[in-house]
Amino acid sequence: MPAELNFAPAPLDREAPVYVAGHRGLAGSAIWRKLEAEGFSRLVRRTSAELDLKDRAAVFEFFEQEKPEYVFLAAAKVGGILANNTYPADFLSENLQIQVNVMDAAVRFGVRRLLFLGSSCIYPKFAAQPISESALLQGDLEPTNDAYAIAKIAGILNVQAVRRQHGLPWISAMPTNLYGPGDNFSRLGSHVLPAMIRRYEEARLDGVESVTNWGTGSPRREFLHVDDLASALLHLMENYDGAQHVNVGTGTDVTIKELAEAIAATVGYEGTSEWDASKPDGTPQKLLDVSKLNGTGWFPTINLEQGLKSTVEWFREHAEDFRQ
Numbered sequence: 001m002p003a004e005l006n007f008a009p010a011p012l013d014r015e016a017p018v019y020v021a022g023h024r025g026l027a028g029s030a031i032w033r034k035l036e037a038e039g040f041s042r043l044v045r046r047t048s049a050e051l052d053l054k055d056r057a058a059v060f061e062f063f064e065q066e067k068p069e070y071v072f073l074a075a076a077k078v079g080g081i082l083a084n085n086t087y088p089a090d091f092l093s094e095n096l097q098i099q100v101n102v103m104d105a106a107v108r109f110g111v112r113r114l115l116f117l118g119s120s121c122i123y124p125k126f127a128a129q130p131i132s133e134s135a136l137l138q139g140d141l142e143p144t145n146d147a148y149a150i151a152k153i154a155g156i157l158n159v160q161a162v163r164r165q166h167g168l169p170w171i172s173a174m175p176t177n178l179y180g181p182g183d184n185f186s187r188l189g190s191h192v193l194p195a196m197i198r199r200y201e202e203a204r205l206d207g208v209e210s211v212t213n214w215g216t217g218s219p220r221r222e223f224l225h226v227d228d229l230a231s232a233l234l235h236l237m238e239n240y241d242g243a244q245h246v247n248v249g250t251g252t253d254v255t256i257k258e259l260a261e262a263i264a265a266t267v268g269y270e271g272t273s274e275w276d277a278s279k280p281d282g283t284p285q286k287l288l289d290v291s292k293l294n295g296t297g298w299f300p301t302i303n304l305e306q307g308l309k310s311t312v313e314w315f316r317e318h319a320e321d322f323r324q
């Protein structure tokens, strides 16, 4: 007999304890900023050094002590293709442990509402575009990150199982590619957008006349600013209830060439861009169907031009951290 879900759209209680797991990460730090700006007065955080979410006993102790009423689960072992492909056992094991420990403790201590973050990269490799929520588990995964994907899919199933068994109105969101302040600009492991910002900024500073990018520049990709992500996630926590995860994106995409032009303009690079077509392009398009999210009344507010501006500013302020 499924437990009964108790949810009515309403603002979250600003006085209640809220735990942001992974508050130093790209997504988690944006969620933290958003909740602070919204007046949440009892935000709870721990770095991985203070609380390793793989340590089940420590996680239970933490929940018993802090008794969070809401949880944003944005802690995860995240990496690029190379790391995912080289250490699949670690990506599978660590993400499963983090999720299971947090969700088990959250059930045990009665967390009213929990939001789990999936990722658009866990949809099947050849999903029809734009990718709708129903595409999950309908085809083969991208082999380079299948272990990560299976762990994250287990997280989405975990939320659904808790709903069925315990009647807690928990939800999952599936964000598209994120970017913004706090992004990973390191040479190894950064995604296309921060890698390009760094490449064009360094070319500008070094007076290099031409920048060469991989591929033809024709693939289309979607990018969501993390501050929009945070706003969408709070909106979902306050307004959405359902077993199915919700795609979170802008619903629009750009070619990689358009992205490069926008980044060059934002950093003020005046040289030319070359495209090395001998390098692989990857899949031609990756775009989420965001009609479900839009149906809840949420739309993005930060366009690519504005988003790049704040991201470049952040990178410049933190450039010293990336000098290696």
Ligand SMILES: NC(=O)c1ccc[n+]([C@@H]2O[C@H](COP(=O)([O-])OP(=O)(O)OC[C@H]3O[C@@H](n4cnc5c(N)ncnc54)[C@H](OP(=O)(O)O)[C@@H]3O)[C@@H](O)[C@H]2O)c1
Pocket (backbone or CB within 6 Å): 021, 022, 023, 024, 025, 026, 027, 028, 046, 047, 048, 049, 051, 052, 053, 054, 074, 075, 076, 077, 078, 098, 117, 118, 119, 120, 174, 175, 176, 177, 178, 179
């Ligand atoms: N970045 C994207 O484009 C993107 C797109 C779609 C979905 N997502 C999803 O969003 C979530 C967060 O991604 P992100 O890009 O924000 O990652 P991130 O920047 O790497 O941050 C992940 C955070 O998780 C914490 N963490 C990792 N292992 C931990 C452990 N064992 N114990 C406690 N904390 C741990 C880290 O905390 P410390 O800093 O304290 O070590 C880190 O701050 C992931 O589920 C990811 O799949 C990201």
